[in-house]
Amino acid sequence: MNSSSRLIEEAVDQVSSLPGVGRKTALRFVLDLLRRKPEEVMRFAESLITLRDNIRYCKTCHNLSDEEECSICKTPRRDNGLLCVVQDIRDVMAIEGTGQFSGRYHVLGGIISPMDGISPSQLNIDSLVERVAGSEVKEVILALSATMEGETTSFYLFKKLSPLNVAVSTIARGVAVGGELEYTDEVTLGRSILLRTPYESSLKR
Amino acid sequence: MNSSSRLIEEAVDQVSSLPGVGRKTALRFVLDLLRRKPEEVMRFAESLITLRDNIRYCKTCHNLSDEEECSICKTPRRDNGLLCVVQDIRDVMAIEGTGQFSGRYHVLGGIISPMDGISPSQLNIDSLVERVAGSEVKEVILALSATMEGETTSFYLFKKLSPLNVAVSTIARGVAVGGELEYTDEVTLGRSILLRTPYESSLKR
Numbered sequence: 001m002n003s004s005s006r007l008i009e010e011a012v013d014q015v016s017s018l019p020g021v022g023r024k025t026a027l028r029f030v031l032d033l034l035r036r037k038p039e040e041v042m043r044f045a046e047s048l049i050t051l052r053d054n055i056r057y058c059k060t061c062h063n064l065s066d067e068e069e070c071s072i073c074k075t076p077r078r079d080n081g082l083l084c085v086v087q088d089i090r091d092v093m094a095i096e097g098t099g100q101f102s103g104r105y106h107v108l109g110g111i112i113s114p115m116d117g118i119s120p121s122q123l124n125i126d127s128l129v130e131r132v133a134g135s136e137v138k139e140v141i142l143a144l145s146a147t148m149e150g151e152t153t154s155f156y157l158f159k160k161l162s163p164l165n166v167a168v169s170t171i172a173r174g175v176a177v178g179g180e181l182e183y184t185d186e187v188t189l190g191r192s193i194l195l196r197t198p199y200e201s202s203l204k205r
Numbered sequence: 206m207n208s209s210s211r212l213i214e215e216a217v218d219q220v221s222s223l224p225g226v227g228r229k230t231a232l233r234f235v236l237d238l239l240r241r242k243p244e245e246v247m248r249f250a251e252s253l254i255t256l257r258d259n260i261r262y263c264k265t266c267h268n269l270s271d272e273e274e275c276s277i278c279k280t281p282r283r284d285n286g287l288l289c290v291v292q293d294i295r296d297v298m299a300i301e302g303t304g305q306f307s308g309r310y311h312v313l314g315g316i317i318s319p320m321d322g323i324s325p326s327q328l329n330i331d332s333l334v335e336r337v338a339g340s341e342v343k344e345v346i347l348a349l350s351a352t353m354e355g356e357t358t359s360f361y362l363f364k365k366l367s368p369l370n371v372a373v374s375t376i377a378r379g380v381a382v383g384g385e386l387e388y389t390d391e392v393t394l395g396r397s398i399l400l401r402t403p404y405e406s407s408l409k410r
Contacts, residue, residue: 045250
């Protein structure tokens, strides 16, 4: 597919570099932008440039932040005794969305994955250990994906954190709320039986 | 979902304005851009601004063009006797992709659709009639979608063009090449029987 317009081709080349966007979808996006006023396209493009030029990592939790320290780390209205370890900003957003967590976060910036060449030294693990050691943190919650890489990373962190005087927990694995037993995979169902919880605690929330 | 970063929120707002892109997908695109070098993001954004500021409509065929007249209209190496009428640039690209058409194009810029409030006067129809009248165009090929709106527009154009000394044809409707009869819808199959072609002409290409 060739548009015979060099300008369109260049924009499509750029847009199709986004994850999961092919040239046809990119062309659809580009034609949509062409239907807007030049000022609007300018605003669209500038929001990306401004973001890239001004975003940084929070010095405390390593989450993406507009300032030196992010708003979650800055607020005094959160529990310093609870620290939740996550992979990236999307997990922070997902957990914040539940409204069930009032502690602090620590963003690893990835997950241990020999397949993708990501080793522990590339993640924010040393700063996690430093942050927990001798602090008021009483419990570290490992909130990583229930994948092979996630479990490996959790185990690595558990080993790193266990010499410190801190409880280490992991978010519950089990049948999804609203999920039917019949359609739950065997591994999840099996673990949900092994890791059963006292009925009273299931009434919480 | 809130990222607690105003910069990210603004970029996600902008990106999620693209057709079919929700906030989750927009965030994925934005995080992907954040992983690139600032120069790369600059190049990405500038390709959109440059496009929007410099693109125009070809004065002859009304296709999107980098210059006053597009490269297809400018080249002398095409058949001036054949004019193909299409809805927009995507159709030009699709037909060019087949390598089966060597004539010129005329881009309507849309399709008659009372439901969407698009009337004939908003399309490049007057300029089509002017262009065909008293020119060397011998045949106008209507290459519009096989939808209700496409058929309506084709009929309208046929009425407009029939007083002129020009043949008007429409692209063939029928069973797709590689398509199985069993899975072809009844209307298409019905028309493919009514509009059957001499066997010899089906051997062309």
